[in-house]
Structure formats: C-alpha cells, structure tokens
Amino acid sequence: MDEPVPVKRTLGGWTLIAVPYVWLLIFFLAPFLIVFKISLSQIAVAIPPYIPTFDLASGWQAFIENLGELSVENYLWLTEDDLYWKSYISSVVIAGISTFLTLLIGYPIAYGMARSPQSLRPTLLMLVILPFWTSFLIRVYAWIGILKNEGLLNQLLLAIGVIDEPLVILNTNIAVYIGIVYSYLPFLVLPLYASLERLDGSLLEAAEDLGCPPWLAFWKITLPLSLPGVIAGCFLVFIPAVGEFVIPDLLGGSDTLMIGKTLWTEFFNNRDWPVSSAVAVILLMILVIPIVLFQNQQQKIAEKEA
Amino acid sequence: MSLKSMLTGVAALSLLSGAAIAQDREVRVYNWSDYIDESILEDFTKETGIEVVYDVFDSNEVLETKLLAGGTGYDIVVPTGTFLARQIQAGVFAELDKSKLPNLSNMWTDIEERVQKYDPGNAYSINYMWGTTGIGYNVEKVKAALGEDAPVDSWDLFFKPENMEKLKDCGVHVLDAPTEMFPAALKYLGLDPDSKDPADIEKAGDLLKTIRPYVQKFHSSEYINALANGDICLAIGWSGDVLQARDRAAEANNGVTVEYSIPKEGALMWFDQMAIPADAPHSDEAHEFLNYIMRPDVMAKASNYVYYANGNKASQELLNEDVIGDPAIYPSEEAVKNLYTVTSYPPKVNRIVTRTWTSVKSGQ
Numbered sequence: 001m002d003e004p005v006p007v008k009r010t011l012g013g014w015t016l017i018a019v020p021y022v023w024l025l026i027f028f029l030a031p032f033l034i035v036f037k038i039s040l041s042q043i044a045v046a047i048p049p050y051i052p053t054f055d056l057a058s059g060w061q062a063f064i065e066n067l068g069e070l071s072v073e074n075y076l077w078l079t080e081d082d083l084y085w086k087s088y089i090s091s092v093v094i095a096g097i098s099t100f101l102t103l104l105i106g107y108p109i110a111y112g113m114a115r116s117p118q119s120l121r122p123t124l125l126m127l128v129i130l131p132f133w134t135s136f137l138i139r140v141y142a143w144i145g146i147l148k149n150e151g152l153l154n155q156l157l158l159a160i161g162v163i164d165e166p167l168v169i170l171n172t173n174i175a176v177y178i179g180i181v182y183s184y185l186p187f188l189v190l191p192l193y194a195s196l197e198r199l200d201g202s203l204l205e206a207a208e209d210l211g212c213p214p215w216l217a218f219w220k221i222t223l224p225l226s227l228p229g230v231i232a233g234c235f236l237v238f239i240p241a242v243g244e245f246v247i248p249d250l251l252g253g254s255d256t257l258m259i260g261k262t263l264w265t266e267f268f269n270n271r272d273w274p275v276s277s278a279v280a281v282i283l284l285m286i287l288v289i290p291i292v293l294f295q296n297q298q299q300k301i302a303e304k305e306a
Numbered sequence: 307m308s309l310k311s312m313l314t315g316v317a318a319l320s321l322l323s324g325a326a327i328a329q330d331r332e333v334r335v336y337n338w339s340d341y342i343d344e345s346i347l348e349d350f351t352k353e354t355g356i357e358v359v360y361d362v363f364d365s366n367e368v369l370e371t372k373l374l375a376g377g378t379g380y381d382i383v384v385p386t387g388t389f390l391a392r393q394i395q396a397g398v399f400a401e402l403d404k405s406k407l408p409n410l411s412n413m414w415t416d417i418e419e420r421v422q423k424y425d426p427g428n429a430y431s432i433n434y435m436w437g438t439t440g441i442g443y444n445v446e447k448v449k450a451a452l453g454e455d456a457p458v459d460s461w462d463l464f465f466k467p468e469n470m471e472k473l474k475d476c477g478v479h480v481l482d483a484p485t486e487m488f489p490a491a492l493k494y495l496g497l498d499p500d501s502k503d504p505a506d507i508e509k510a511g512d513l514l515k516t517i518r519p520y521v522q523k524f525h526s527s528e529y530i531n532a533l534a535n536g537d538i539c540l541a542i543g544w545s546g547d548v549l550q551a552r553d554r555a556a557e558a559n560n561g562v563t564v565e566y567s568i569p570k571e572g573a574l575m576w577f578d579q580m581a582i583p584a585d586a587p588h589s590d591e592a593h594e595f596l597n598y599i600m601r602p603d604v605m606a607k608a609s610n611y612v613y614y615a616n617g618n619k620a621s622q623e624l625l626n627e628d629v630i631g632d633p634a635i636y637p638s639e640e641a642v643k644n645l646y647t648v649t650s651y652p653p654k655v656n657r658i659v660t661r662t663w664t665s666v667k668s669g670q
Binding site for chain 1: 367368370371373374376396397398477484521522523524535537656657660661663664665667668
C-alpha cells in the first residue's frame with residue numbers, strides 16, 4: 001500500500017487544509033450553533049417566534065442578560081412525551097429495513113454491472129444515474145399514480161387476474177419502503193459497483209483452480225472484499241432515510257411515524273421553533289454517534305493492517 | 307476598450323436597469339390553492355401594467371410559519387381570521403392605507419362586523435371569501451353503503467363509528483386542520499366549539515380517535531380531486547372546495563355526483579382575509595391589487611369561479627344563480643344561526659391541541 005504523502009506544513013499546505021475546515025465551519029458548525037441556540041429559547045408570539053433574539057447592536061450587557069434566559073426546558077419536554085422517542089425509534093427501524101431491502105436489490109445489480117463486458121459498463125452506469133435527471137419530487141409523485149387503489153399496479157394485477165380486490169398499498173408503510181428503496185438505490189449501487197469493479201479477478205481464478213465452488217468463492221473472496229463498498233452504500237442510504245420527510249408525507253399513511261414528519265408538525269403546526277430545534281439537535285446526535293464510532297473502528301483496522 | 311468608455315457603458319447600463327425596475331411594477335400574491343379565476347390576474351396586469359407573481363399554499367400553518375420567519379417577499383397573503391388575529395398580534399401586518407382603497411365602500415358591513423372579532427376596526431385586512439366547513443360526499447357511494455336515508459345532513463354521518471365502518475372501504479378524507487376539526491367534534495358533543503379547556507380538547511380528541519381507524523387520509527387539498535374522481539366517498543372539507551369537486555365531476559361526466567351539506571348540528575363559519583405584510587416590498591401595488599379585487603365585477607367573477615361566498619355587498623347582484631341561489635354557498639338566514647365562529651388558541655393550549663391532533667392522526 002502506498003502511504004499518503006503528508007502535506008508540507010507550508011503556507012500553501014495550510015491553505016489546502018484550511019479549505020475543507022472553513023467549509024465545515026460556515027456550512028455546518030454555524031447553522032448548527034444557530035439551531036442549538038434556538039433550541040434553548042422560549043416560544044413567543046413575534047417575528048421570529050421565539051425569545052430571546054440576540055441583537056448584537058444592544059451591546060455586551062444585553063448579550064449576557066439574554067444568555068441567562070436560555071434554558072434546557074425544551075429538552076426536558078422531549079423526555080416527558082413518548083411521541084418523540086417513538087418517532088426516533090420508528091424512523092431508525094424504517095430506515096434500517098429500507099437499507100436492508102436496498103442492499104438485497106442493489107447488490108445483484110452492482111455485481112451484474114461489475115461482471116458485464118467492459119464496453120457495456122458505461123451504458124449501465126448511465127442507466128443507474130439517469131433517474132437523477134428528473135426531479136426527486138416528481139418521481140415520488142409518480143409512485144402515487146402507480147400505487148393508488150385505481151393505480152397502474154392494481155389495474156395490471158386485476159387485469160391479469162392475480163388479485164380480485166385492489167391492494168391497499170398507498171398511504172401505508174409498505175409504500176414508504178418502496179419509495180425509499182427506489183429513491184436511494186443509486187446511492188448504494190454506485191459505491192458498491194466501484195469496489196466490485198476494482199476486485200482482482202485473478203483471486204477468483206486461483207480459487208477455482210484450487211477446486212473452490214463458485215458460491216464459496218463468492219462468500220470467501222468477493223463478499224469480504226466488497227464490504228467497504230457495502231458499508232459506504234448502506235450509510236448513504238440509512239442516514240438520509242432516517243430524516244426523510246417527503247417520502248413518508250406523500251406515500252405514507254397518517255400512522256406512519258417518522259421523525260422528519262414529527263419535526264415538520266412541531267415547526268409548522270405548533271410554530272414551536274425551540275422544540276423542533278431540540279428535536280433536530282437530538283436527531284443529529286443519534287446519527288453522528290454511530291458514524292464516529294464506525295470511523296474509529298475503521299481507523300483501528302487500517303492501523304492494524306499497516 | 308478604454309477605461310473611460312467602459313465606465314460610460316456601465317453607467318448607461320445601470321441607468322437602463324433603473325428604468326426597467328421603474329417599469330416592472332409587480333405584486334407578489336400568496337393565496338390558497340384553487341382559489342382564484344386566473345383570468346382576474348391577467349386582467350389586472352392588462353389594466354395596470356403590474357405583473358402578478360402568484361404562489362399558493364394549502365394550510366394556514368404553512369403560511370403562518372413563513373410569515374413568522376419574516377422576509378417572505380410577499381405583498382399580499384390570505385390567512386383565515388383565527389390565524390390573522392394572532393399574526394396581527396405578532397406584528398406581521400401593516401395597517402391598510404384606506405385612502406388608497408376607495409372600493410372599500412363596496413364591502414358588506416355584516417361581514418365586516420363579524421370579522422372585527424379577529425381584526426378590530428378592520429384595520430389590517432379585507433374579506434376575500436367566507437364559507438363553512440362541512441360534509442362533501444359521493445351521493446351514489448354513500449347511499450350504496452348506508453341506504454337511501456343515510457344521514458348526509460348530520461355530523462352523525464362522520465362521528466358515528468357504525469356509519470364510518472361502512473364508509474371505510476369507499477374512502478374517507480379529513481382536513482388536516484386541528485383548528486377546524488376540534489370545534490366540529492366539540493359542537494357534536496354539545497360543548498362550546500370555541501372551548502380552550504384542555505379537558506374539552508381531550509374529549510374531542512377521544513371522539514376523533516373512535517373514528518380514526520376509518521379515515522384514509524388527513525389532507526387539506528387532495529380531497530378535491532379524490533372526490534371528483536370517485537376515489538373517495540366522504541370528505542370533511544371546505545364548502546367551495548367540495549363544490550369545485552362537484553363541478554369537475556360533472557364536467558368529466560364520469561358518473562360521480564358530489565354534494566356538499568352543512569350539518570344541521572352546526573358548522574364552522576370562517577373568513578379568509580387579504581392582508582399586506584409589514585415588510586411587503588411593493589406596498590403601493592398591493593393596495594392597487596386590493597382595490598381592484600374589491601371591484602364588484604371582479605369579486606363576482608372570483609366567487610362564480612371558486613364557489614365561495616364573498617364579503618362584497620355590491621358584487622352580490624352580479625353573481626350567477628348557481629352561486630347566490632345555492633344554500634350550500636349562501637346559507638339561509640335560518641342556517642346562518644346554526645353556524646359558529648371560533649378564536650385562536652393561546653400558545654400553551656395550541657401545543658395541547660396539536661399534540662392531541664398528532665395522537666389522533668398517528669394513533670400514538
């Protein structure tokens with residue numbers, strides 16, 4: 001393995017390192033701090049609908065006074081009502097099941113693409129990316145037309161005589177799974193394809209020469225070597241799926257409980273920015289902690305190998 | 307190109323764009339979906355040269371969230387009275403400059419008086435439309451499910467589980483608007499529909515939970531098409547929206563008959579008000595737009611199209627017979643006595659209302 005060449009600690013080097021950090025600072029840390037600050041505020045009938053608002057023009061004294069008005073009351077409120085925990089858990093479960101289903105469908109696709117003739121691969125890759133050229137929202141709306149009681153799917157199944165009564169799929173969790181799997185499939189296929197394509201074919205040839213049946217060779221060689229792609233793909237599906245709002249709102253039923261929808265209700269129906277900010281901060285914690293743990297794990301593995 | 311000629315060019319350009327800005331007068335309107343005859347907007351532009359940028363929403367909550375965030379860029383918004391009251395309190399709106407609104411003389415004093423409950427002195431808003439929240443139903447399907455004497459003129463149709471059980475399979479939609487559904491439930495229970503008592507809210511919530519299993523969807527605009535296409539057979543919705551569904555079904559000639567009824571136990575009467583945000587970038591144009599809307603012929607055209615009653619007295623004689631003569635739009639004096647109005651919830655009660663509504667919808 002090639003060691004990455006460390007960037008020289010020169011002015012140019014520092015600038016290079018600074019770019020991503022400044023990016024994170026402006027587009028991640030600053031918005032997060034604003035949300036965190038709102039989560040400690042109180043609801044009010046005003047523009048914006050919370051107090052205190054920090055007005056830098058009023059000087060340090062006012063700033064310190066305002067700091068004293070912040071409280072963790074909103075976080076306590078979250079623990080008092082089981083709706084929020086149920087939403088978090090239900091989101092994680094829905095996202096987990098969807099990720100698993102996406103993997104079941106995505107792995108054969110990526111595998112097939114990686115094993116197809118070299119000349120065909122760019123076309124197949126193109127076909128995976130193609131749906132992105134249509135708006136995500138319109139594609140989700142199209143599923144309403146397919147899944148509804150008088151929709152295309154039911155008409156087809158009725159016409160060929162598979163069912164006698166239309167299936168109720170729209171406005172149920174099944175529709176949410178279909179929506180998530182469909183929408184996020186490319187995010188899983190692409191990294192997986194990348195790692196499967198790089199796979200050294202001579203390893204499989206060697207296994208065959210030594211009398212290993214193909215399925216065992218797949219299990220012992222292909223699968224472990226594609227694991228980084230599997231993990232990267234699953235994270236790319238799981239993380240946005242947990243916070244998904246559009247799909248459960250359009251395809252799910254009223255009893256589909258997901259944190260994205262709960263947050264929306266809190267924000268729009270209650271006009272309660274402080275509590276919805278608190279919900280968002282906790283959602284971030286729930287997502288960040290496993291990612292950090294995962295990264296540490298990966299680093300340890302990399303160090304052991306080195 | 308020399309520096310001097312470049313500078314001259316830049317100066318000329320900025321002059322040009324300045325002139326263009328002066329010519330491009332525009333007004334940005336944020337109104338409910340399916341709530342205007344679009345030719346009114348075209349006519350307004352033809353007459354005044356003011357471009358109309360027109361956006362739509364389908365819930366008061368969405369509108370209010372935008373308004374409270376500030377800087378919406380809209381010049382005219384159309385909240386319902388209950389929401390308007392709270393927004394006035396939050397300082398969202400600018401007082402109307404009545405000297406720029408000579409057509410105010412066309413307005414209907416009866417309606418203006420009722421609106422005073424939300425907008426004291428009618429200082430901030432003019433009435434656009436008013437209507438009721440009642441029952442929209444598919445005549446054939448409801449009769450097929452419940453027989454010829456189905457109680458279509460009563461909340462029994464919706465609040466009795468034994469009726470809903472039979473309607474479940476043909477599809478029931480309910481407005482996703484707790485501020486409309488709790489008062490209806492309270493009225494049905496014989497309590498004050500405007501009650502702010504958490505115990506009453508809970509009772510209304512319990513009633514709604516008993517019929518929750520039979521509701522297919524809580525949504526505030528999809529039911530128009532769903533009723534018209536025959537996808538659902540019952541919707542708790544706004545009068546004019548149901549009547550629009552009735553007309554779409556009649557036009558499509560698809561064998562679907564949609565009717566609207568005001569339940570005999572009483573229904574909510576609401577007022578949608580046009581108002582100008584305090585930070586509206588085009589306040590003058592907004593006043594011109596409001597004045598135009600208050601012209602009797604314009605207001606009549608709007609009502610004839612959306613099937614809602616308006617608060618413009620002078621326009622009444624210009625209304626089509628199927629609007630002014632329809633008791634679902636202009637209820638008889640007897641029926642008006644049964645209509646009730648409500649006020650907005652204080653923040654703490656609002657939280658209870660929303661939480662109860664979430665638990666009704668999600669079963670959690």
